[in-house]
Amino acid sequence: MKTRSATIHLPDETNVSVKLNTSDAAKTVADLFEEKGYGLNMRCGGRGLCRGCQITCKDANDTRSLRACETPVEDLPDGPLNIEIPHSSWHDHTIYGVSCFDIRLEVPPAPKGAHGVALALDIGTTTLAGALWDLSTGQCLADDSIANPQRKYGDDVLSRISYSLDKPSGLKKLQRSLVDQGLTTLIRKLCRQANCPEDSIAQATAAGNPIMLHTLVGCSLEGLSKYPFRPEFLETREVQAMEIGLRPRLPITLLPGLGPFVGADVVAGALASGMLEAEAPMLLIDYGTNGEIILKHDGGYLATATAAGPAFEGGRLSCGASARAGVVSSIQRRNNHWSYELCAGSNGEAKGISGAAYIDFLALGLDTGLLNPFGRFAHGHPDVTEHGVDGDTERIVRFGDDIWISEPDVAELLQAKAALGAGVQALLEMAGLDASDLQTVFVAGGFGYHLNPAHAIRIGLLPPTPLERVDTIGNSALGGASLSLQADFTKEIETLCQNCQTIELNQVPSFANHYTDALLLEEIE
Numbered sequence: 001m002k003t004r005s006a007t008i009h010l011p012d013e014t015n016v017s018v019k020l021n022t023s024d025a026a027k028t029v030a031d032l033f034e035e036k037g038y039g040l041n042m043r044c045g046g047r048g049l050c051r052g053c054q055i056t057c058k059d060a061n062d063t064r065s066l067r068a069c070e071t072p073v074e075d076l077p078d079g080p081l082n083i084e085i086p087h088s089s090w091h092d093h094t095i096y097g098v099s100c101f102d103i104r105l106e107v108p109p110a111p112k113g114a115h116g117v118a119l120a121l122d123i124g125t126t127t128l129a130g131a132l133w134d135l136s137t138g139q140c141l142a143d144d145s146i147a148n149p150q151r152k153y154g155d156d157v158l159s160r161i162s163y164s165l166d167k168p169s170g171l172k173k174l175q176r177s178l179v180d181q182g183l184t185t186l187i188r189k190l191c192r193q194a195n196c197p198e199d200s201i202a203q204a205t206a207a208g209n210p211i212m213l214h215t216l217v218g219c220s221l222e223g224l225s226k227y228p229f230r231p232e233f234l235e236t237r238e239v240q241a242m243e244i245g246l247r248p249r250l251p252i253t254l255l256p257g258l259g260p261f262v263g264a265d266v267v268a269g270a271l272a273s274g275m276l277e278a279e280a281p282m283l284l285i286d287y288g289t290n291g292e293i294i295l296k297h298d299g300g301y302l303a304t305a306t307a308a309g310p311a312f313e314g315g316r317l318s319c320g321a322s323a324r325a326g327v328v329s330s331i332q333r334r335n336n337h338w339s340y341e342l343c344a345g346s347n348g349e350a351k352g353i354s355g356a357a358y359i360d361f362l363a364l365g366l367d368t369g370l371l372n373p374f375g376r377f378a379h380g381h382p383d384v385t386e387h388g389v390d391g392d393t394e395r396i397v398r399f400g401d402d403i404w405i406s407e408p409d410v411a412e413l414l415q416a417k418a419a420l421g422a423g424v425q426a427l428l429e430m431a432g433l434d435a436s437d438l439q440t441v442f443v444a445g446g447f448g449y450h451l452n453p454a455h456a457i458r459i460g461l462l463p464p465t466p467l468e469r470v471d472t473i474g475n476s477a478l479g480g481a482s483l484s485l486q487a488d489f490t491k492e493i494e495t496l497c498q499n500c501q502t503i504e505l506n507q508v509p510s511f512a513n514h515y516t517d518a519l520l521l522e523e524i525e
Helices: 029-035 149-153 157-166 168-196 212-216 265-273 355-368 409-432 453-457 474-486 492-500 511-518
Strands: 004-009 015-018 056-059 063-067 081-084 117-121 127-135 139-147 202-210 237-239 250-253 282-286 290-299 300-306 326-332 337-342 384-389 393-400 403-406 440-444 469-476 498-501
Touching: 056 511, 063 081, 117 168, 117 212, 117 474, 127 168, 127 440, 127 453, 127 474, 139 250, 149 157, 149 168, 157 168, 168 212, 202 212, 202 265, 202 474, 212 250, 212 282, 237 290, 265 440, 265 474, 265 492, 282 409, 282 474, 290 409, 300 409, 326 355, 337 393, 337 474, 355 393, 355 409, 355 453, 393 409, 409 498, 409 511, 440 474, 453 469, 469 474
Parallel strands: 004 081, 117 202, 202 250, 282 440, 300 498, 440 469
Antiparallel strands: 004 015, 056 063, 056 081, 117 127, 127 139, 237 250, 282 290, 290 300, 326 337, 384 393, 393 403
């Protein structure tokens, strides 16, 4: 292979020139891009199972679409190249609304003598969120969030477990990506916002699911790869930032988890929601890639996790995107026409569709007859057109030149909905409760920031409870991590851990039936 040049056209309209050398010949295009600092959205971990690394390659004679994770550099055409990365393949680090949260628990006044700056972290599968707090006043100095850079190794926890075991130095790459590209970047952003030096941070508390906390400290994920699942740790753990490669010299307290896939994030969420002090029954659903559910009933707590996948955060969808400026936050249908609003009051052309907007589409499509209960588009409907993808044809509803929703998108969303809906139904069944018995349903996670609860109930994403019982509390994991910096909630958290039974849904006989039922948008009469 001869040395030649390539121009990479990034989604932000920046053009970058790179050299392709003989030593690069055996590398995949995706690996080369990562080395150059242009990581792609390889949501399946580079196993060729998705279109997250699809790029367009042009030379003087040809234009071809290819998957970067499967294409060796030596197979690229000879001569100068133009390589275009579409928005859907770009590993974007900008997220909107994920660091917002509400706390449903009275925050005690700062104890006398409290001082310094403290850091709360939510280490999520898809996003990293943080907040800086002045301990002397209880004031939040800054909050922000970025995409978890581990997404390039897989967009769900199962993909990352596989990556850690199957790839040379896989676990080390996951840890370094999280720490060096993720938390280091986030902490710098927070400190710039707060106008304080990084070394002013005196302590930190972190929440996250067990897979994220294991990769943070470099613990093996092998025990989480097969049943019976055996994590290396679930208990509260304290680590020194320097031990994991973070620059600030401070202790980091990792909050405890409840089970192999039910982590400290849902523990923190239960604390922030006020659930630990309130009367049962109540339910908290954390809508993340690793969807977690906790039910408080008269006998204690039941908790579980479901492999919801990244669809609620825009992953694996044709035009899906994490909520940020320029991304569709909500969809409406008025006078037989579709319209939408963009996040943060932005304007211009839409750059993608957020998970919450997809839920709007499902509910409105069902109400208007565009969608049937199986999630299929009605034949002959005037809103439906066809679109070519990888040589196949998909039926779509188009909202603009570069933005649409397809039938495969709907199928992906229904699978995510079914996983969570079946998990909720299984817990209610085990507790001997109906959805109507729930006093409060807490909607947690960045996904809920723009969610229309009425639309979520309409399609079965939320259990059928009166709308006034639905309480959207945002990133409750970050809220709970922040609370734990303000006061000592050790006893309350220990009580939760001791009185909570974690459920492996694959061991619940009725789960499969609940999942099948939940694949429908509504019951068929």
